[in-house]
Amino acid sequence: DGGITQSPKYLFRKEGQNVTLSCEQNLNHDAMYWYRQDPGQGLRLIYYSQIVNDFQKGDIAEGYSVSREKKESFPLTVTSAQKNPTAFYLCASSTSGRATGELFFGEGSRLTVL
Amino acid sequence: QKEVEQDPGPLSVPEGAIVSLNCTYSNSAFQYFMWYRQYSRKGPELLMYTYSSGNKEDGRFTAQVDKSSKYISLFIRDSQPSDSATYLCAMSTNAGKSTFGDGTTLTVKP
Numbered sequence: 001d002g003g004i005t006q007s008p009k010y011l012f013r014k015e016g017q018n019v020t021l022s023c024e025q026n027l028n029h030d031a032m033y034w035y036r037q038d039p040g041q042g043l044r045l046i047y048y049s050q051i052v053n054d055f056q057k058g059d060i061a062e063g064y065s066v067s068r069e070k071k072e073s074f075p076l077t078v079t080s081a082q083k084n085p086t087a088f089y090l091c092a093s094s095t096s097g098r099a100t101g102e103l104f105f106g107e108g109s110r111l112t113v114l
Numbered sequence: 115q116k117e118v119e120q121d122p123g124p125l126s127v128p129e130g131a132i133v134s135l136n137c138t139y140s141n142s143a144f145q146y147f148m149w150y151r152q153y154s155r156k157g158p159e160l161l162m163y164t165y166s167s168g169n170k171e172d173g174r175f176t177a178q179v180d181k182s183s184k185y186i187s188l189f190i191r192d193s194q195p196s197d198s199a200t201y202l203c204a205m206s207t208n209a210g211k212s213t214f215g216d217g218t219t220l221t222v223k224p
Contacts, residue, residue: 004157031210042120042202042214043158050210058211090157094210102148103204103212105157 002027004106006091011111013078013085021076021109023091032074033092033103036060043090049074078111086113117141120203120215129224133190137203137215140184144205147179148212149188152200161201162188193222 004025013019025032031050035043045058049068063082068074078085088110092103120137127133135149146165150158162177164170164186170177176189186205190197203215 006157040216042118042216043204043212044214045211048211092157102146102160102163103150103158105150105159107157108155110155 004091004093004104006089006106006109008109009107011109013111013113015113016080018077018079019085019111021078021089021091021111023074023076023106024072025074025091025093025104025106026072027093027104028071029093029095029104030071031094032068033094034058034064034066034074034076035090035092037088037090037108046076046089085111087111115140118203118205118213118215121218122216123218124221125218126221126223127193129193129195129222131193131222133193133197133220133222135188135190135201135203135218135220137186137205138184139186139205139213141205141207141213142184143207144213145208146206147177147186148204148206149175149177150202150204150214152202152217154199158202190220193220195222195224198222 007022033048034046047066049055065077091106149162151161152158167181174191178187200217202217204212206212
């Protein structure tokens with residue numbers, strides 16, 4: 001079945017540590033996105049990538065980094081510079097050429113900083 | 115001020131009720147309008163997608179867009195307990211990036 005796989009589902013981190021969240025898709029989508037969701041709030045865009053080896057900052061990129069070395073993979077690193085990293089992180093993808101905003105989401109990764 | 119404002123809820127209705135979920139927006143460049151459903155601790159899933167002003171129906175769900183008023187709605191007829199979830203409106207321009215509302219949590223009681 002085609003879809004988006006995020007791992008790990010739950011992650012605990014000590015303050016000052018970097019952590020990397022994995023996102024893999026087999027939908028053959030060109031565009032991939034990372035969103036952050038806090039309780040009672042909508043999704044805020046962290047980074048997005050329209051093609052391999054290229055990515056752009058979203059609305060809240062500070063303290064995060066990404067790479068896009070393969071079409072299928074778009075890992076997100078939450079660095080120690082992110083002041084409030086505890087949140088629910090969602091990876092999404094969409095087809096290129098259709099700038100309609102229709103997104104397919106993974107199941108999410110919940111990061112807790114201890 | 116946020117570009118997209120969504121009625122905050124939470125909303126609690128009896129089974130069989132008609133539910134109305136609403137969003138307003140300020141950016142005239144938004145052309146695509148989506149509703150996503152998100153169950154607890156899960157990723158959102160696309161429920162409805164519309165492009166132009168007017169209504170779009172899919173089973174018990176109707177999405178309504180009024181571009182002149184910058185207002186969109188999602189109606190759920192004959193609501194079921196399985197409809198209990200958070201509903202997120204989202205909008206995008208031709209650039210493809212989506213802007214989301216904060217979500218409305220709906221509980222349908224048997």
